[in-house]
Amino acid sequence: MEDVFTVLSVARFTKEKQLHLLVDAMSFLPDMHLVLVGEGPEKENLEKRIAEKGLTARVRIAPWQDPAPYYAYADAFALVSRYEGYGLAIMEAALRGLPIVVTDVGVSGYELKNDMDILTVPATVNAIAGALARLKDDTALRETLGASARKKAQGMLVTEEEYLSRYRQTLMACTTEQTYTGRT
Secondary structure: OOOOEEEEEEOOOOHHHOHHHHHHHHOOOOOEEEEEEOOOOOHHHHHHHHHHOOOOOOEEEEOOOOOHHHHHHOOEEEEOOOOOOOOHHHHHHHHOOOOEEEOOOOOEOOOEOEOOOEEEOOOOHHHHHHHHHHHHHOHHHHHHHHHHHHHHHHHHOOOHHHHHHHHHHHHHHHHHOOOOOOOO
8 A cells, every 4th residue: 555645544443433434435535545443343344335335455444453553654544433532543643743534523623623733524425535635635734734733732741740640639629529418
């Protein structure tokens, strides 16, 4: 897959991740490859969809493992979930300076802003394919989004000492507040 624009997605293979939308988008992007890193109950359905659409040469499923080498190799990152708690994979991609296409979930919107740090799209095949094509065709946009996302993500990093200090402060605040006993 060298010298081919490669999109990465790192996720559990479950229905809410909507990875089938990324696979379907690849049908409209013949000059791109997609790598899905993960495991889960939707793996067989994804494999079947990839085969049915004739995408086995351009869409690869890699079993769950440390995704660092994949982030290093990818040209862009995409996560098109229905919902996310936080979106750690989005932040991992941001820390590596990858341009990101994402649905409005997790850290998108409140930590990373549309058209500044990421491209936020509706969960439709056309919107996803359009955003990925835009990234592929616009080197300056890829570089700008990737650099901005990286800067934002790096600004959110804290040392272990800072993290533990904040954790202690939170625990102390919880123990000094009045406890609800269930009685009125």
